Structures are given as C-alpha cells and as structure tokens.
Amino acid sequence: MNLSAHARRQVQQRATELVGGEFPGLGALPRQVLAALLAHTAAGWRLFVREGFGGAREAGADVFLIGPGGVFAVVVDERLPDLDAARALMRHAQHRLSGIGYGLRTLAGSGIHLVVVGPNGGRSTNGMYLSLALTELPRLFRRDALHLDRRQVESISEAAAGRLAGYRRLSVRAPGREPEPTGLLDVRELTEDQVAAAQQRPFDSWLTFLHPHQQAVVTRRYNGPARISGPAGTGKTVVALHRLRHLARRSTDPLLFTTFVRTLPLVHQRSFERLAPELADRVEFTNLHAWVRGFLAQRGIHVNVHSGQIRTQFNLAWRGHREVLGALEPRPEYWRDEVDRVIKGRGVESLADYLRLSRRGRSLRLDANQKRLVWALYQDYEKLLQDKGLHDHNDLITLAAQELGGKGLERPYAAVVADEVQDISLQGLRLLRTIAGDGPDRLLLVGDGQQQVYPGGWRLSDAGIPIQGRGEVLRVNYRNRAEVLEFARRFDATNQVDDLDGAVGIALQEAESANSGGRTESWRGPVADLPAALVEVVRGLPVPVGRTAVIALHRRELEACRDALRAAGVPVLWLEDYTGQEDGKLKIGTVHRAKGLDFQAVLVVQFARHEAVDEEARELRGRQHLVAATRARDYLWWGTAESA
Structure with a gap:
C-alpha cells in the first residue's frame, strides 16, 4: 500500500476492529487472516467474506479476494485439504466466478487461484492449491505479480457481487480518503500498485482473462493428440499454459512443456509460475534436446555432441561433393539443411526411401540421379561423425526413440505440450508422440506454419499423429497494437506447412485485431x-x-x-x-x-x-x-x- 507507516497502522487497526465487530467469536487464525486481507481493500483490493465464516465448515471458499494480483479463493483451515476436498473447493470457485466478462474476454476458470492459509503453511501435496502461513500472505500482493488495472478489478468485483450469494463485501478506507463514487474510475486516484498493474504490465491480464474460444480450448477433452494453430499473437502459448494448469488439476502425475528453442522454456516457466505457483514443481519446462540429453544420461547412454566439430565434419564431407552439388546450388548451407532437416530430420533410412520422398518445403527439384549425389554426401558425413565418435542433434533424437521403444518412461507424463512445433523435426515429433503415449489429452501440439524459421516442411500425419477433429485455430491477435500488426502484415510470409496438417492455414493477414494504437x-x-x-x-x-x-x-x-x-x-x-x-x-x-x-x-x-x-x-x-x-x-x- 502506498501509505505512510502511521497510515498503515491505522488501516490495520480499522480492519481488526471491523472483523471483530462483524465476526465476533472468530478464532485467532481466521481473525488475523481476515484482518490482514481486509487491510488491503484500502489499496484497491476487493473482499467478499462468507456469511458463516468461522462457524461450521461449508462447501466453498471462506473468502474471495480480487485485486491487481488476480482472483483468489481463500480457505482458512488448521489442516490442509485432501485432493477430493481441494477439487471440490476449486469447482465451487469456478462455478461462482468463471465466465465473468470483460470486453472480448472472460474470467478464466484456470485463472482463479485457490489458497489455503494454515498455521504453518507448507506445500500442497497435490498441487491443487497454494498453501501459506499467516506470515506468508504478502506473497499474494507482490508487485511483480500485479497484472490487472482498476477497471478490470472493478468489473470483476461488480459482477462477482451478483454471483456470490451468501457472501458479504467488506472494506476499509485509508485515513483521509473519501469514499469512492460507485462506478467512477478516475486514473488520477489510482494507488501506486494499481498504476503498476495498469502501466508496467499492460498485456499480462491473460493471467486472469481469456477469450471464450480460448477458454473452451483450455477445458475441452480430446480423445487423442490435439493441435492449436493460428497466426502470431493469437495467444496460442497462453492457452497452452492455462491448459497445463487445467490438466494438472485433474491429475497428480508430472507434465512436460517442451519446444525446439533452447531458451524459450525458461521464459514460459516464469510465466507459468506466475499463473500457477502451486504447480511449479509439477510441470517440467525444457527444450526437446535438453530433455533427450537428460533421458539418455539417466539410461547410461553416452553421447558426444560438439557443434563446432559437427560443422567441421560436414565441411570435410562437402569438399568431396562440392563440384557436382555446387553446380546445382553453390551454398553449402543448402545441402547441410538437406541432410539435417530432410534426410536425418525425417528419419530417412535408405536411398530407396529418399528416392521416393516428397521433399516438402524445398524449392529445388532433384531427380533420382541428383538425389543419389546427395545421398553420397550424407553417407560421407555420417562416416566422419562415426570415426570421430560424434553425434549430431538428430542422432540424439534417434537414440532416445530407440531407448523408449525398448523400455518406456518409469513415470509417464500426464500430458505433454509442445510449443513452436513448426520448427521441430519430423523425428522430433515422432519422439514426442512416444513420450506422451496414447490416451485422451496426452499430447498437445502448438504452432503456426507461417512462423517457420527453418527450412523444410512436413505434416503431422507424416509423423503418425492424427488430429482430425481435434484441431483448433485461434484468430484474434491480442499481442500487437493495430499499427504494429498492420506493419507486420506487409510481409509475404508464405509457407509450405499450411495449418500443420494439410488444411488451409490462417495467415496473419486474416487475424482480427484486438488492440488499437x-x-x-x-x-x-x-x-x-x-x-x-x-x-x-x-x-x-x-x-x-x-x-x-x-x-x-x-x-x-x-x-x-x-x-x-x-x-x-x-x-x-x-x-x-x-x-x-x-x-x-x-x-x-x-x-x-x-x-x-x-x-x-x-x-x-x-x-x-x-x-x-x-x-x-x-x-x-x-x-x-x-x-x-x-x-x-x-x-x-x-x-x-x-x-x-
């Protein structure tokens, strides 16, 4: 709160007195928790308290707390609830509040936090809720977690007031502050925390709000592998993170989020920790090759990957074929991509298979004789790697697939989410299918063919991943302001990957814009x-x-x-x-x-x-x-x- 130390003490005293008057006979823990939460209403948070709070335990949260840091259903209890009780509490909170509208978006059920406050805090054993001690309550109000502005808080709170029958709204004012006129939202009267939420993180309201179509994808049940596609900025990764939280609430097994880009999982892990701090240890965030390295190490399989030496071996192989292949295409990078993304990346095992292969995404046509020349380059490259005891990144994928084929994972994942799949090799996709296994909601693939930044192409059906009837397309751009989006639309970014499974994809030109300016x-x-x-x-x-x-x-x-x-x-x-x-x-x-x-x-x-x-x-x-x-x-x- 942006108050002096003296004013904070006055607010806390008023909160303590109000709690004592409204709920006489409360035990020490619920009285202290409620007073601590109530004090924050002086800084723009909204509090709804169950009428019978402190009496016999009833279904549902004791308190609903709404503010710049999100929406919280709070339970005060000496004991941590078990899995069934926690799921019942979450269902109650989602039933009461999810679907509240704000502009084009609604309050997501996966955006509601369940918090249990007990005497000692401790970690939730099932990941369904965040467990805090009284002294840990400030974690709910951290400045780095703020993402809703005052208008959004008021919109949710006004709608919640009509939905929370059996709850009463309590608040205290800071010293010298006049009551706020109902419905009047003046930016000049924003508190320091609200300014931080409104200005510093203007696009982070995805932590709480989703478009109804996005929300439907988050909670939909798929009886096999599913795919989310759509142009840049349409919230594909946002939906994937919310879906991870949704699926984690339905299981106690670990989940995996992976992608081709090495650094991207670390960034998304931080985002997920803000969305679902109670699940930070349940979801593994790592890029695909790092996962493979760890898996092979666990199985005692030694690999030797050295990017500089790998490039050297290819260059040595290229010298023997430069004269004939250079006449077709002088850039050695083109032929390196042919070996890396087409032959090895697609798992081509023989010359006969390569001769039959449709080289999707490659514009240079090769006849049978020319393919034989490329195959000879590939064979020389492979021999040089073997002689040096080296593995390239495709070799890691192949070794992991072979090992999983012999013995599966000791503890399977409840679900696997793969982001930016348009840049994962075909062999990588096949491995992901094996990691995820068969069954409903086990594998979710997220990507956009128009954002493919590596050469080559494929269809999901080529990897044996059927998604017919389980493909979702997002169309509304929430990331880019209108002027930025219009600039990006000028690029002729055609692609050969279409919607990742052969159908006509949605290009950025066709995306709807949600943000002006x-x-x-x-x-x-x-x-x-x-x-x-x-x-x-x-x-x-x-x-x-x-x-x-x-x-x-x-x-x-x-x-x-x-x-x-x-x-x-x-x-x-x-x-x-x-x-x-x-x-x-x-x-x-x-x-x-x-x-x-x-x-x-x-x-x-x-x-x-x-x-x-x-x-x-x-x-x-x-x-x-x-x-x-x-x-x-x-x-x-x-x-x-x-x-x-």
Whole structure:
C-alpha cells in the first residue's frame, strides 16, 4: 500500500476492529487472516467474506479476494485439504466466478487461484492449491505479480457481487480518503500498485482473462493428440499454459512443456509460475534436446555432441561433393539443411526411401540421379561423425526413440505440450508422440506454419499423429497494437506447412485485431550510420529499455550494434541468456532466439542484400521478418542498413 507507516497502522487497526465487530467469536487464525486481507481493500483490493465464516465448515471458499494480483479463493483451515476436498473447493470457485466478462474476454476458470492459509503453511501435496502461513500472505500482493488495472478489478468485483450469494463485501478506507463514487474510475486516484498493474504490465491480464474460444480450448477433452494453430499473437502459448494448469488439476502425475528453442522454456516457466505457483514443481519446462540429453544420461547412454566439430565434419564431407552439388546450388548451407532437416530430420533410412520422398518445403527439384549425389554426401558425413565418435542433434533424437521403444518412461507424463512445433523435426515429433503415449489429452501440439524459421516442411500425419477433429485455430491477435500488426502484415510470409496438417492455414493477414494504437517507424541508411541511428532510437524509446529487444536475422549483424550500444552506456543482454526476468537491460539476439517471445518495443535491424535468392530462401526470409515484427507489442522500429 502506498501509505505512510502511521497510515498503515491505522488501516490495520480499522480492519481488526471491523472483523471483530462483524465476526465476533472468530478464532485467532481466521481473525488475523481476515484482518490482514481486509487491510488491503484500502489499496484497491476487493473482499467478499462468507456469511458463516468461522462457524461450521461449508462447501466453498471462506473468502474471495480480487485485486491487481488476480482472483483468489481463500480457505482458512488448521489442516490442509485432501485432493477430493481441494477439487471440490476449486469447482465451487469456478462455478461462482468463471465466465465473468470483460470486453472480448472472460474470467478464466484456470485463472482463479485457490489458497489455503494454515498455521504453518507448507506445500500442497497435490498441487491443487497454494498453501501459506499467516506470515506468508504478502506473497499474494507482490508487485511483480500485479497484472490487472482498476477497471478490470472493478468489473470483476461488480459482477462477482451478483454471483456470490451468501457472501458479504467488506472494506476499509485509508485515513483521509473519501469514499469512492460507485462506478467512477478516475486514473488520477489510482494507488501506486494499481498504476503498476495498469502501466508496467499492460498485456499480462491473460493471467486472469481469456477469450471464450480460448477458454473452451483450455477445458475441452480430446480423445487423442490435439493441435492449436493460428497466426502470431493469437495467444496460442497462453492457452497452452492455462491448459497445463487445467490438466494438472485433474491429475497428480508430472507434465512436460517442451519446444525446439533452447531458451524459450525458461521464459514460459516464469510465466507459468506466475499463473500457477502451486504447480511449479509439477510441470517440467525444457527444450526437446535438453530433455533427450537428460533421458539418455539417466539410461547410461553416452553421447558426444560438439557443434563446432559437427560443422567441421560436414565441411570435410562437402569438399568431396562440392563440384557436382555446387553446380546445382553453390551454398553449402543448402545441402547441410538437406541432410539435417530432410534426410536425418525425417528419419530417412535408405536411398530407396529418399528416392521416393516428397521433399516438402524445398524449392529445388532433384531427380533420382541428383538425389543419389546427395545421398553420397550424407553417407560421407555420417562416416566422419562415426570415426570421430560424434553425434549430431538428430542422432540424439534417434537414440532416445530407440531407448523408449525398448523400455518406456518409469513415470509417464500426464500430458505433454509442445510449443513452436513448426520448427521441430519430423523425428522430433515422432519422439514426442512416444513420450506422451496414447490416451485422451496426452499430447498437445502448438504452432503456426507461417512462423517457420527453418527450412523444410512436413505434416503431422507424416509423423503418425492424427488430429482430425481435434484441431483448433485461434484468430484474434491480442499481442500487437493495430499499427504494429498492420506493419507486420506487409510481409509475404508464405509457407509450405499450411495449418500443420494439410488444411488451409490462417495467415496473419486474416487475424482480427484486438488492440488499437501502437507506433511504427522506419529508418534506411548506410551501414556506417546504423550504430548512431540505433543509439538515437534507444535513447528516445517510448517504453522502458528493459522491455525492449533488438532483433536481426544473423548474430554477426548484431555485434556492431552491441558494441555501439555498450559504448553509449546501454546495458545489453543476449536473448540466449534471457529468462523472462525484468532486469533493465536491452535484449539483443537473432530472430531464431526471439521465437515465442514478445516485448513492448522491438528494434529490427535488417541488412539489405542484393544477391539473387531462390524462391525457398525468399519465402524463408519473409517468414523470419514476420516473426521479428510480431515480437513487438506497442512500438516497432525497422532499420534497414545498405552497403555502400
């Protein structure tokens, strides 16, 4: 509360007196808990207390607490409830409050927190609720957890008042503050905490609100693997995180959230800890290759992965085939992708299989003789790896699949969620299917073919993952302000992955916009002028520098930018080291590292290239540009540097 120490003492005294008058005879613990919660109503929180609080135990929460930090159903009890009792309490809270509308969205059942306050706190044994001691109650009011503004709090509270029959609303005022006129919301009267929620985290209301379509996907029961697709910014990952919480409440087994991008799980783990702190230990967040490494280590299988040495072995193999394959396509990177993403990534085991393969997503057509030449390159590369005792990342996937085929997981996951699946290899998808196993609600795949930033393509059916009748498409963009979204729509980001299973996908052009406003700016000039231009725009940012990212297609293009920013005294943090923690540093990284992330402001650095490129490279670059642009929420600066 933004009050002096004396005023806080007065508020606490008023709260204690009110509790004593309204609920005489309360025991020490419920009296102290209720007074502590009531004191926060002086700072804009809303409190609804069960009429019979302190008497015989009734079904449902003792208190509903609504404020900038979210919606809480609070139970005060000397003993922790068992699993069945906790589920009954959650059902009661969801029945009373879920579905309350706010604009296009509603209060999500998975956005309601169940809190049990006891004499000693302790950890919930089933992950259904957050268990706190009296002294731990300030955790509910932490400033880093604030995400609702005053209008949202009032909207929920007014609707809740009509739904919470058998509860009475209690509040106290801060000294010298006049009663608030009903329905009047003046931003000048916001408390410090409410300003923090309204201004510092303007897009974090997803922790509480979801669109009705999103909410339906969160709670829907699927009798097999399911898929969520949709353009950038439509809340696919948000829905996945809410669904994880929903599924975790229905089981006591562990859950897995994974993706191709190495750093993305750390960021989403922090988001999930804010959404569901009681489940922090139940859900494992890790990228797919890290999971595989850990699994193989547990099974005593040694692997030797060294990226630099792997590149060296491919380059050695390329030397023997450069003359013949270079005549078809001179870039060795193209053929490395062919081996990595097509032959090994799709699990092609023989030349005969490769000859029959439809190379989806690759624009250069190869006849049978040309494929034989590629196969010879692949074989030489494999021999060099074996001679050095090396494994590449595809080998890890293959080894894990073989090991799981012989002996499954000792403790299966209740559910597996895979994000950004458009960039996972076909072999990786097959492995995910094996990890998840068969059964309802076991595997959820989340992605968007238009945001594929690696070459090649596939369909889910190619991986043996049928999702007919279990595919969901999200269409409303909640991330990007209208001006930013309009800028991103200019990119011709076609793709060969469609909606991930062969049907016509929804492009960003077709997405509905939910947020007005925003600002975009463009700059074009010589490469030599780029550092000064970048420093100038950073100094004039309309948002805090710590919520801003500089993005480029290649890391080498960022190094001059990094040096210029550091020379200007701007602290920077590479995206591979970013965990979602607010630290006041400007984030900097490639579009591949920025996948799945978003920032209030994004500065994209593009280096104009005038060399001829084929259709596949042009489409890939368009998708990468679209991904870079859609990382921005409020402000997008697009800088184009041209060679002299």
